[in-house]
Amino acid sequence: MAADRTIDANGKYVFPGGVDPHVHLDLPFMGTFSSDNYETGTRAALFGGTTTVIDFAIQVQGNSLYSAVEEWNKKSEGNAYGDYSYHLAVTDFNPKTRPEVKNLIEKEGITSFKTFMAYKGALMIDDGQMVGLMREVKEHGGMVTVHATNGDMIDHLVAKHKAEGKLAPLYHYLSQPEITEAEASGRFIDMAYYTDVPAYIVHLTCEGALNKVRDAARRNQKVFVETCVQYLLLDASLYEREGFEGAKWVMSPPLRKKKDRETLWAGLNQGLVNVVGTDHCPFFMKQKRMGEDDFSKIPNGHPAIEHRLELLFSEGVRKGRISMNKLVEVTAANPAKIFGMFPKKGTIAVGSDADIVIFDPETTHTLSARTHHHNCDYSGYEGWEVTGKCRTVLLRGRVAIENNDIHIPKGYGRFIRRSHCSKVV
Numbered sequence: 195m196a197a198d199r200t201i202d203a204n205g206k207y208v209f210p211g212g213v214d215p216h217v218h219l220d221l222p223f224m225g226t227f228s229s230d231n232y233e234t235g236t237r238a239a240l241f242g243g244t245t246t247v248i249d250f251a252i253q254v255q256g257n258s259l260y261s262a263v264e265e266w267n268k269k270s271e272g273n274a275y276g277d278y279s280y281h282l283a284v285t286d287f288n289p290k291t292r293p294e295v296k297n298l299i300e301k302e303g304i305t306s307f308k309t310f311m312a313y314k315g316a317l318m319i320d321d322g323q324m325v326g327l328m329r330e331v332k333e334h335g336g337m338v339t340v341h342a343t344n345g346d347m348i349d350h351l352v353a354k355h356k357a358e359g360k361l362a363p364l365y366h367y368l369s370q371p372e373i374t375e376a377e378a379s380g381r382f383i384d385m386a387y388y389t390d391v392p393a394y395i396v397h398l399t400c401e402g403a404l405n406k407v408r409d410a411a412r413r414n415q416k417v418f419v420e421t422c423v424q425y426l427l428l429d430a431s432l433y434e435r436e437g438f439e440g441a442k443w444v445m446s447p448p449l450r451k452k453k454d455r456e457t458l459w460a461g462l463n464q465g466l467v468n469v470v471g472t473d474h475c476p477f478f479m480k481q482k483r484m485g486e487d488d489f490s491k492i493p494n495g496h497p498a499i500e501h502r503l504e505l506l507f508s509e510g511v512r513k514g515r516i517s518m519n520k521l522v523e524v525t526a527a528n529p530a531k532i533f534g535m536f537p538k539k540g541t542i543a544v545g546s547d548a549d550i551v552i553f554d555p556e557t558t559h560t561l562s563a564r565t566h567h568h569n570c571d572y573s574g575y576e577g578w579e580v581t582g583k584c585r586t587v588l589l590r591g592r593v594a595i596e597n598n599d600i601h602i603p604k605g606y607g608r609f610i611r612r613s614h615c616s617k618v619v
C-alpha cells in the first residue's frame with residue numbers, strides 16, 4: 195500500500211507515544227488554579243513525547259461524582275491537543291455516591307478511583323469510606339489509587355512548626371517525614387488486601403513506603419506503584435536554598451533523601467515500581483508567593499509534563515540505570531495496561547492508535563523556562579543538560595510535533611474511554 199508520506203527515522207529510536215497517568219490541568223487548588231490548562235498542558239506533553247494524559251476529576255465534598263466529570267469536561271472539551279482521560283477522585287463516599295461507581299465504569303469508561311489519606315476537610319476520606327469504596331470498585335472491575343500519606347500526622351506537624359514560627363519552605367518538607375508516607379502506604383495496602391481490590395499507589399517517593407509494597411509481595415499481593423521523575427532525579431537539599439527558592443519544589447509528598455532515589459531506581463529494576471509519571475501541577479512564582487510568609491500556603495506542585503521521556507532517557511538509559519525496554523514499559527506500556535487503554539495506547543501494533551515518537555538519541559539540549567512549553571515562569575530543571583530529544587510525534591497517525599512546532603489544531607485531543615483496569619502487566 196502506498197503511504198501519503200514517508201518519515202525517515204534512520205539513526206533514531208521509535209517509541210510508542212507516552213502515557214502520563216498523573217497530571218493536574220486547570221486544577222482548582224489552595225485558592226488558585228494550576229497554570230497549565232488542557233490547551234497548554236497537552237501541548238507541552240506532546241512536545242515531550244507524551245500523547246495521552248490522565249488527569250483527576252475531583253469531587254467536591256457534598257456533590258456527586260458525576261458533577262466532577264461535568265466540571266472537567268468543561269475544561270477539556272474542544273481545548274486539548276493530546277488525548278486524555280480522568281481518574282475520578284472520590285472525596286465523599288456515601289450511600290448517594292456509591293451507585294455512581296458502577297455507572298462511571300460501565301457507561302463513561304472511567305475505571306480508576308483516586309483517594310486521599312491526607313487533606314482533611316477538603317479531600318481526605320476515612321478508612322471506613324475507603325473500605326466501602328474498595329468493595330464497590332472491586333465488584334465492578336475498577337482500580338483504587340491513593341495519595342498515601344497520614345494526613346493527621348502531617349496536620350499536627352504543620353501546626354507545630356507554625357506555632358514555633360518556622361515558616362520557610364523547608365518546613366513543608368519537615369512536616370511530611372518518610373514515616374507519614376510509609377504508615378499510610380502500609381494501611382492502604384492492608385485494606386486493599388482485605389477487600390482484594392486492584393490497587394495502585396501514586397507518587398511513591400521513599401524507601402519506607404516501598405518496603406511496605408515489598409512486604410505485601412511476601413503474601414503474594416501485587417500493588418502497583420507509580421513514582422514521578424522528580425523523585426528519581428531531585429532531592430530535599432533543594433529546600434535549603436536561599437530565601438524562597440525552595441518553594442519551586444514544594445509538592446506533596448516532598449522530595450526525599452538520596453537514599454530514597456536509590457531505592458526508587460532499584461525498585462524499577464525489581465519490578466516493584468511499575469510506572470513513572472510526573473504529577474505535573476505548575477504554578478507561577480507569583481502564585482507560589484501566596485505562601486511567602488507561611489509554607490502551608492504555598493500551592494503544591496511543579497511543571498514536569500514535557501520532560502519525562504527525555505529526562506528518563508538521558509539520566510536513566512544513558513547512565514545505565516534502566517534498560518531501553520524498561521523506559522518504554524514505565525512511560526507507555528504499563529500505564530496503558532494498568533488503566534485499561536492497552537493495546538489502543540502504549541504500543542506500536544496493527545490496530546493500535548498510531549501514537550509514535552521518533553526520538554533522536556544524540557542531540558544535546560538544555561532545559562530552561564525560556565524554552566519549555568509549560569505555562570510557567572520557572573523550571574525545576576533550569577540549566578540541566580539533556581541528551582536525547584523527541585523529534586517527531588504522531589498522534590493517531592497524524593504528525594502532531596515536527597521541526598519544534600505543533601501541526602494539529604486545538605481540540606484534536608479526544609477523551610479516551612477506558613476498559614476494566616488490569617491486575618497484570
Ligand SMILES: [Zn+2]
Pocket residue numbers: 216218473
Ligand atoms: Zn497529583
